[in-house]
Amino acid sequence: MTTSANGRRRPPTIHDVAREAGVSRGTVSRFLNGGHYVSPAARRAVEAAIRKTGYVVNRHARSLSTGRSDSVAFLLTEPQEKFFEDPNFNVLLRGCTERLAQHDIPLLLMLAASDDDRRRLTRYITSGHVDGVLLVSSHSGDPVAAELRDAGIPLVACGKPLGLGSKVSYVAAADRDGAQEMVRHLLAGGRRRIGMITGPLDTPGGTDRLAGYRDVLAEAGLPYDPALVVEGDYRRTGGEQAARRLLAQAPDIDAVFVASDLMAAGVVNALHQSGRSVPDDIAVGGFDDSAAATAVTPALTTMRQPYDRISAEMVRMLLAQIAGEDTAGVILPTELVVRDSA
Amino acid sequence: MTTSANGRRRPPTIHDVAREAGVSRGTVSRFLNGGHYVSPAARRAVEAAIRKTGYVVNRHARSLSTGRSDSVAFLLTEPQEKFFEDPNFNVLLRGCTERLAQHDIPLLLMLAASDDDRRRLTRYITSGHVDGVLLVSSHSGDPVAAELRDAGIPLVACGKPLGLGSKVSYVAAADRDGAQEMVRHLLAGGRRRIGMITGPLDTPGGTDRLAGYRDVLAEAGLPYDPALVVEGDYRRTGGEQAARRLLAQAPDIDAVFVASDLMAAGVVNALHQSGRSVPDDIAVGGFDDSAAATAVTPALTTMRQPYDRISAEMVRMLLAQIAGEDTAGVILPTELVVRDSA
């Protein structure tokens, strides 16, 4: 801090640094922006001056000049309870925050609960106050992805945005492969009457995991019985309700593949209440390997989604887009984690 | 969008609006900033021009000029799992986001997991890139509150920051009163051997709720038995462990007051595993009325923390501070919510 004429503290500017270092402001700026075309002597003088003055760049001024904001939005466009209830979300948010921190880029979390929010935030984003957007919004029919893409905003979605083809970059887990592996695991455990509780069928995780389930039934020569499949909503209570419906429709099941750990936790609850034991009477396989998997008894056998890699890829791709590169879709493998429930 | 000489789209500026409206840029700016000293005719012309051009203010330019950023940080300085696991956090974050949205102020969520993060973020904040901070960090010994206060950053904490006296504005629930009410409720239900699982005793919620528990025991003429009190960590698994310890130390308890719903959910789990029924053998009273209260069976009787009001007050006070006013501490009442567990 330096003290101005009126005695008020004022953060040091590039001008103070330049004066202190005995160079021009241009030289200080060049030092700040990569140090190209700065002589060793000038560099040392500027470094010392920065230390002495405690200079920190004013990002508003920089942004005004460069047209970039050096910040990124993490935009959620679903009812918020859903995200907050789901431990996956936290892991993803944290991963992205950490990766961006490595580039000294702050992450602006934006919650678009209502259509009103959505409009305000879209306007905010498209008016250039953010360099790019990490989008978490799996449902089809959500206009945000298309709007942002049309406005030319760098954008990476978590999960393939349905209905946008390959127009929007995304990072997703190998849902279908993962579902196959889980169902094969249930079969390998001797189960034959395997039910499934899916995610919402207007999401890729909803349809793809169901497809994987059907793949393996066919592979094993087992018939596909619609009474064994109930649609869920990725929520804990939704899992409970779906399990009760499933039990009513098919009381003879010996296993259930549930499309998310959070729902699976609800399923285990419902099964216990119906007097079934897990895994003895009914094996339960989850998906995610989120915190929900180990918070329930018995701990869930599940498919691990590589959220660390997902967030790392999302950030990498977004930064690449901001730098002007083209990016596409990335699919990352899942991994079977065997615990007690199946 | 207007098109510049080189054919690239460029967002309209105040200059475009002024030209379109036939007034000076100063007049447009005055219109934008409250409309004082703008004639009705000029106002109408500017409004029309803004509509026609699709003008949106460039916040970087505004901030550079005003020295304000018109954004606010929501800063978390604890291990993140804790926050994300706890539904209270989500409610608080959402409430603050919504309140700030009413003022068109975006909320920057900042997660300070490591000391390194903490330093980087403190520097970021103190260099003026944010007008104020909503701080969630209950533990004493956390240097962030003091650092920000010393730097003169507007600051409102959620919960009273221990060790800072009344130097930092905060919003808190009436922890002690709430604890008293819960313990009275347990007594009214005929319980006499009431255990307690506290929050961390270096947090105000930890010590104050314990104090309320002791108040009511004394009031009822019951002895205070240290064997009935176990310290928890506000986490679900911590609640389970604490319950097992409590059961080992005092197998004859007929009730437990647990300082958070999330811990209480773990407690119910542990009690069930030990063969106790809730509430028949042991009544369980929680605190928060968070989502955890109804996600467990039996649903928790608990003390509702008014998170909507808490977030509203935090935002109100922060904006007041930013406007140059002084604010102090605010304590909001809690409310008994009777469900099935006690």
Added chain:
DNA sequence: CTGAAAGCGCTTACAG
């Protein structure tokens, strides 16, 4: 490698 200067898009006294 370096400095002088224009420019980014606003706001805000100032003079009228």
Added chain:
DNA sequence: CTGAAAGCGCTTACAG
């Protein structure tokens, strides 16, 4: 009530 102008703190061709 209004316009002309300075200034916020940077970056970046440009000329040297």
